[in-house]
Amino acid sequence: MSKLISPAELAKRLSSKETKIFDATWYLPTPANVGKNAYDNYMKKRIPGALYFDIDAVNTPSKFPHMLPSPQTFENELTKLGVSSDSPIVVYDTQGVFSGPRLVWTFKVFGHDNVQFLNGFEAYTQLPGIPSRPDAYTWGIWDTQVPGKIDPADPPYKVTKARPELVKSFEDVLAIVEKHNGDGAKIRNEVTFIDARPNGRFTGKDAEPRAELSSGHVPGAYSIAFPEVVENGKFKSPEELKALFASKGIDGSKPIISMCGSGVTACVIDLALEIAGIGSRDTNAVYDGSWTEWAQRAPTKYIVKEENLNEANRA
DSSP: OOOOOOOHHHHHHHHHSEEEEEOOOOOOOOGGGGGGHHHHHHOOOSTTEEOOOTTTSSBBBSTTTOOOOOOOHHHHHHHTTTTOTTEEEEEEESSSSSSSSHHHHHHHHHHOOEEEEEEOOHHHHTSSSSOOOOOOTTTTTTSOOOOOOOOSOOOOOOOSOOGGGEEHHHHHHHHHHTTTOOOOOHHHHHOOEEEESOOHHHTTTTTSSSSTTTBBBBBEEEEEEEGGGTTTOOOOOHHHHHHHHHHHTOSSSSOOOOOOOSSHEEEEEHHHHHHHTOOOOTTTTTEEEEEEEEOOOHGGGGOOOOOGGHHHHHH
């Protein structure tokens, strides 16, 4: 099954009560997003029957943002929303491709494989019959009714085949870096770290949006800013993604660990790798704490900036 679903395909499935649709919109807390609230927007306008998943609320309590929830927390949330362990799932993100893949990855970690991502939310809104005005809720296209509570008789959601190996911790990443004493070339011979943040933050030239953090990157990491895998609010084609990863020197021959600022857009890269058929969906992993954790916990010598990159790291 394709991990992507087109706007037209989703429109045809709206009448299916079996398919559960999730709005997984989340805004990065930056000055440009002040005043934006994803849940408020969901309450105003959403795809019919869509449920809302809040990555900041459904998580593991931590000083690091939106850490992956425990299996029990995930089960409780999905049970509350009336989702069963075998429900077909479609995830969308009103920003196009940003936070939605984080929920796709979360389902994957907990073994729920029948999940697709809407490839092109903006294109969905432009389908024939979709109101173009933000305040238009007619024709049954936009749903203004909050989905009701579940039937108590419905079976609870159960995580049946969790995949903890798809989640990498600070200790996992540090062990790899320390094994090679921070030598980027040697690290790349063992593992492929991909960093989805903008290149300026990766090199240390630009500041992090979280002012208390130094910018830079993990030794040996490759820089692929997540917008590089996206075009016009949709994932690029498998062929285009393969060519992009190849141009960066990534062929999937080594284990891949994606990371970003706080574990959200790393999942964009993770899904792009799966679409391109690079690596394996059973081994490609995400460093959940990502740069927010690394910058606060790693020894300073393992926070690499452009000025102390060696030639191997520039490759």
